[in-house]
Amino acid sequence: MSFLPDRELHHLGVAELGRAMQARQVSSVEVALHLLTQLAAQTQPLGAFLATSAELTLAQARLADATLARGEGGPLTGVPVAHKDIFATSFPASGLPTTAGSKILAGYQSPFDATVVARLGSGERAGEAGAGMVTLGKLNCDEFAMGSANENSAYGPVKNPWDLQRVPGGSSGGSAAAVAARLVPAATGTDTGGSIRQPASFCGITGIKPTYGVCSRYGMVAFASSLDQAGPMARSAEDCALLLSAMSGFDERDSTSAERPPQDFHAQMLLPREGASAGRPLAGLRIGLPREFFPAALAADVNGAVRGALAELERLGATLVDVSLPRTELSIPVYYIIAPAEASSNLSRFDGVKFGHRAAQYTDLMDMYKKTRAEGFGAEVKRRIMIGAYVLSHGYYDAYYLQAQKLRRMIADDFQQCFKDCDLIAGPVAPTVAWKLGEQGDDPLQPYLADIFTLPASLAGLPGMSVPAGTGAHGMPVGLQLIGNYFTEATLLHAAHALQLATDFHTRTPNGL
C-alpha cells in the first residue's frame, strides 16, 4: 500500500522514489506496475519506448523488493530506469533487443549488458552488486545516435510531450520525452555532439554529459568513439547526480575510460561552497558567458529564458563574467568532419556477415554488402558514412580530417583560456525551442547548424549540462547550458541544484500531466 497519497507515483523523481522505497512506503513492484500500466494506457503514444518486457521488469522489481526487505540496497534500489536503445542489453537476461534505432539491427540480441546498464542494474559480474535499478524498457533514438530531432529513427519519430506536433530533440529523444512525460523517472542517454543536452532542453528536463572518459563506452553502440559519452537524464540535478555516481567509474574494458577513483557526485553536490551562505549558496562562483553563445541571431525567447536563469544564479551569489570562445562557429565543420569519419569506420561492422540484417537476394559478396547496407541504413546514416569515407580518403585526409583535429585541439585550448577567468561557462543549449516535426524538410544542414552551442564542449571532451530555464515561444521549454572544466561534474551539479532549490523551472510539466 502506498503511503504517498498526495501525488501519483509517476510524478515522483528518483531521489524521492528511492527514499520512499528505503522507508518501505512503496514497493518497487508497485511503482513498476504503475508505470507499466500507465505506459500501456497511453492514448497518444509518444513513440518513446521501442521495447518493454513486463516480465523482466517485474522480476527485477521483486528482486529489488527482496533486497530492500533485508534492509539492504542503496538510494537507487528498486527505482525504475529506461535505457536509450544505443546501450546493449543482454539476452535472454533482459529479453530486450538492442537496435540503435536502426533497421540493420532489427531484433538484435546482445549477449552482454553495457557497463552502464550493468552498473545501474544488477552489477557487472556475478556476485557483484549494481545500483539495483529496475529496467522499464528501451528508448527510441536517432539511428546510431545521428540526429537532433529523433526523426532519424527507423522505428518512427518521437513526439515532444509539451507539444505533440514538435520534436523532442535528439538523438536521445526517446529518453527526454519519456522522462518529461513522467513515463519513467530517469533514463540513460548518450551525447556525441549534444544528444543529451539538446533533447533535455527541448523537453524541459535535466541532463548531464560528463567529461569524456567518466562513463564507460563498453556496450554503447559506437557512433563517434572520441566523442561518445553516456549520461543520465532525469527531472533534477539531484536525480542526475545519483545516477551518475552509479554509472560512472573506470572500466578496464574501455581503454579510453578515465582511471579515477569512484565518485559520489550526490554527496559532493550537497557540500556547501566555501564562503557560501544560505541565501547565497553560489557565492564566489564565477560563471563565464562566451559572447559567441549570445549572437544577435539568437532567438529572443531563448535569450530571455537563459538570461532569466542567469539572473537567478547571480541572485544566488554567482558572478557573471564575459569570456570568449572565438572558434565556436568552427566547431560545426570540425565536428561534422570528425564524427562522420569515425562513424564511417565504426559502422563498417554492419555488413550482413555476422549479425543484424542481411539482404535476402544478392548475386555475390559485393552485391550482398551493397544491398544489405542500402536496405539497413537510413538516409542520414548513409550521408554521414559517405562524408566520413570522403574526408578520410587518400588526398583529402590532410585537408579535412587532419585540419579538423588541429582545430579541435585549438577549441579545447580556447576553453582553458576561459577557465582562467571563470569556474563554469553558461549559455543556451540550442538557438531555438523545439521545432515542428518535418519542419526542416530535406535540408540536412539546418539541424547541423542548430548544434552550434553543444558541439564545442563535445569536441573539447568537457562536461556539460542542460538545466530547465523556463519556457519560450509556444510554451516550449528552454534549457540553460552549463559547461565545466574536466572532471568538475560536482561543480556543475551543485550549481544546477542550487538553481533548482530556488526555482521551479524543473518541476513544470507538459499540459495535462
Place this chain on the structure above:
Amino acid sequence: MPSTPALIRGFEVVIGLETHAQLSTVSKIFSGASTAFGAAPNTQACAVDLALPGTLPVMNRGAVERAIRLGLAVGARVAPLSIFARKNYFYPDLPKGYQISQYEIPVVQGGRVDFVLDGKARSVRMTRAHLEEDAGKSLHEGYQGQTGIDLNRAGTPLLEIVSEPDMRSSAEAVEYAKALHTLVVWLGICDGNMQEGSFRCDANVSVRRPGEALGTRREVKNLNSFRFLQQAIDFEVQWQIDRIEDGLAIEQATVLFNPDTGETRAMRSKEDAHDYRYFPDPDLPPLLIAPEWVERVRAAMPELPALMSARFQRDDGLPADDAAMMTQSQAFARYYELVRDGCGQPKLAANWLMGELSKRLNAEGLSIDAAPLPPDALAALIRRVADGTLSNNGARQVFDALWLGGSAGVDALIEAKGLKQMDDADALGRIVDEVIAANARSVEEFRAGKDKAFNALVGQVMKASKGKANPAQASELLRSRLG
C-alpha cells in the same frame, strides 16, 4: 648495406621483406580470447573478436613486451609513443570492417639484422616493426557456393617486421629470413611455426640495370616456407627481366606464388589498390612505453645469438661457421654448452652436434629438445674419443646404442661391445710384427716408395686387431719398425 651485387642476365636484383611474426601471447592482442591454433572454427572468438556492437579493444601488454624484445635485439629505437590506426576495408573474415594496425608511428623504428652469407658477414637494415591484429580465415573449400568464415585467428597478435630493400639475391633474402626466424624464436616472442603461418613473408622484388634508379616493385604475398621464398623470388626476377627485355614496363602489383607451378600471378594491380582510409583508432589511446618498461624487458632478455656466437669463437676457439651453427636456437646452444662442459672439448663437441647428432635429428624430424640422447651421455662419449679409448667407428656404434635408448653408460657400452681400442703397446707390437712378416710384398713396395702399400699394412693391423687398434698408434709402430 648492399653487397656488390651478383648480376642476373645483366640485372641487379633488389629485395625487401615484410615479415609477419605471430606473437606467442596466450590471449589475443585486443581481447581475452585464446590464441591456440587448431581449435574448432569460431570457438575461440569472443564478443570483441566478433566485433559485436558496443565492444572495444584493450591492448595486450604481453604483445607490446614482445615487440620491445625484438626492438632491443635488433638495436632499434623503441618508440616511447606509438599510435594504433584503423585500416579500413570490407572482407567477411575482417569482423570490424577494419584492421587495427600501426601506421604512421610504429612501436619499433630502425635496427638491423646480421647474418652470414657464403661465409661473409652481412647486415640488413630494418625500417620498422609494428603491432597489428590478424584477420580470420575464409574457407572456400567444402562449401557449395558459399564461403565459411572462421574467426579463431581474428585478433591474433602480429608483429610486422619491415626491412629496407637491402637484399640483392634470393639466397640473401632467405638467409635474412632465417636469421630473423632464429631471432624471434630465440627471443621467445614467436613459435616460428611456418606451416601454421606463425612466420610468413611478403617479398618486394624489383630489378634494375646497375647504376639505374630502383625499378618498379611487385610484392609476392604470404610465403610460408624458405623454399617458397627462394622459388618465388627467383621466378619473379626472371619474369621481370623477360618483360623488360621484351620492352614492356613493370607495373606495381601484388602477386601470389603458386607452390604447385612455382609461378607468381598478379592478384591486384595498383589501379585497383584499396584506399584504406587510415586514421588513428579513437578506441585506443597512444601506446606509451616508459623507459623503465624498456629496462625491465632488457634485464630479462636472453643472451643474443650474435653475442653468444662471438663468445663461442673467442672462448671456445670455434670457427665462425661452427659458432653460427651452435647458436641456431637457444636449445641447440644450451645443448652444446652442456656437452662442451661435460667433455672439455669445444671443437669435438661442435663436430658431433653438427655431424652425427644433426644428421639423426634431421632424419627423424626431431628438434634438439626431443633428442633421446642427453648431453651428458654425448659428453661422456666424446671424452672416450678424445682419450683414444674409442675409434671414430666405435664411437658411432656407441652413439647409435645411446640414441636407441641404451640405458647403460658409455663405458659399459664400450665394454659390452668390445669397442675399446688397444692401448697395450706390447700386444700391438706383436701384431705389427706378425703383419710385417706375413706381408713381405707390401713391405717391399712400401720401401720402394709406394704409400698405398703402407695403408694396406695399416689395414692389416686393424684387421688383425679386430678394429681395436688405434690407427694412429699402429701407423707409428709400423713406420718405426720399417724405418
